[in-house]
Amino acid sequence: MRGPVSYARLIRPWLWLLPPELAHELAVGASRAAGAVRSGRRWLRAMSRVPDDPALHVRAMGLDFRNPIGLAAGFDKNGVVLDAIDALGFGFVEVGTVTAHPQPGQPRPRLFRLTADRALVNRMGFNNDGAVVVARRLAARPADRRLVVGVNVGKSRLVPDEDAIDDQVTAVRWLAPHADYLVVNVSSPNTPGLRDWQAPDRLRPLLAAVREAADEARPRHRVPLLVKVAPDLSDDALDAIADLAMESGLDGIVATNTTVAREGLRTDPRRLARIGPGGLSGVPLAARSIRVLERLAQRTAGRLVLISVGGIDGPEEALRRLRAGATLVQLYTGLVYEGPSLPGRIARAILADRANRMA
Numbered sequence: 001m002r003g004p005v006s007y008a009r010l011i012r013p014w015l016w017l018l019p020p021e022l023a024h025e026l027a028v029g030a031s032r033a034a035g036a037v038r039s040g041r042r043w044l045r046a047m048s049r050v051p052d053d054p055a056l057h058v059r060a061m062g063l064d065f066r067n068p069i070g071l072a073a074g075f076d077k078n079g080v081v082l083d084a085i086d087a088l089g090f091g092f093v094e095v096g097t098v099t100a101h102p103q104p105g106q107p108r109p110r111l112f113r114l115t116a117d118r119a120l121v122n123r124m125g126f127n128n129d130g131a132v133v134v135a136r137r138l139a140a141r142p143a144d145r146r147l148v149v150g151v152n153v154g155k156s157r158l159v160p161d162e163d164a165i166d167d168q169v170t171a172v173r174w175l176a177p178h179a180d181y182l183v184v185n186v187s188s189p190n191t192p193g194l195r196d197w198q199a200p201d202r203l204r205p206l207l208a209a210v211r212e213a214a215d216e217a218r219p220r221h222r223v224p225l226l227v228k229v230a231p232d233l234s235d236d237a238l239d240a241i242a243d244l245a246m247e248s249g250l251d252g253i254v255a256t257n258t259t260v261a262r263e264g265l266r267t268d269p270r271r272l273a274r275i276g277p278g279g280l281s282g283v284p285l286a287a288r289s290i291r292v293l294e295r296l297a298q299r300t301a302g303r304l305v306l307i308s309v310g311g312i313d314g315p316e317e318a319l320r321r322l323r324a325g326a327t328l329v330q331l332y333t334g335l336v337y338e339g340p341s342l343p344g345r346i347a348r349a350i351l352a353d354r355a356n357r358m359a
Ligand SMILES: Cc1cc2nc3c(=O)[nH]c(=O)nc-3n(C[C@H](O)[C@H](O)[C@H](O)COP(=O)(O)O)c2cc1C
Pocket: 072, 073, 074, 075, 077, 096, 097, 111, 120, 122, 124, 126, 152, 185, 188, 228, 256, 257, 258, 281, 282, 283, 285, 309, 310, 311, 312, 330, 331, 332, 333, 334
């Protein structure tokens, strides 16, 4: 297979000589350049080989997804590589996290590879261009695109908790007119106190205010609204969020963000200590992420769209999530380890699975 061989043997070794964030920036820069010209887009399509098959089509939240495979939040925080993501064949992408205020994020280094675990640790801290710039960028995109573009919104770091709702309302007012769906991110471990907003008493008014702001910003069109949760919540806390999401008229839940846990890793504990705090993503997150999905699926019983994310590194894992109740899946770390052939491999497996079940 051309894709995996060329990425794992030829591209990844060179990319991985660089510090992880620089490698990411290089990959984004190259994708941006490729996505801007027709020959580049053709090359990206050839690498990913995602079939354009109506059998992959998913209709959810009033949106048409050409396939259920999405690029998770954090890869394209500023909406600068959408053409390349489209050419790579993803069905959807979540831009962000975008905050009302532009912010630089945490000091570098803030992204680390745990190669033995096929994982990453990041403490980026919502580095992004801010809602105004991202909104203008999204507004400039042609309307006839097929890639579904969700926008993930979070709290600005320097804004105190008492102003956090207003802060996110500001971001949503800018972004709602240009988002196919919105996600309220209360689950990143890298903004102090953010995850406390998962408590129902705080989440309820936040979701209500965001819903109202989105409706005001787009009176004739209801933008679907979801919340993104952490993998480190107890079952009771997950049930409470699921209940609140249903009561609040949300459209879905994105599960999960990165974990603060470090159990069961192969990476030397001394190295983990040197790396320090941050969110762990990739293969070690898969078990927890699927448990969260199963719990949410049981509680919501088909009333909400569930987007499963966390440790999807291949077709089997993606199929497990779809079978466990996810309507859509997303990935990030898997793309770093597996390369651009991953969405195509997953798409072909979904098609084969559907064909088998029809037989
Ligand atoms: C470098 C990096 C940056 C991320 N930034 C964000 C972010 O800004 N907002 C967000 O909701 N999730 C962010 N995530 C979390 C991912 O969207 C995803 O939930 C998580 O990585 C688990 O999926 P994965 O195992 O496929 O990577 C980030 C992940 C990584 C690795």
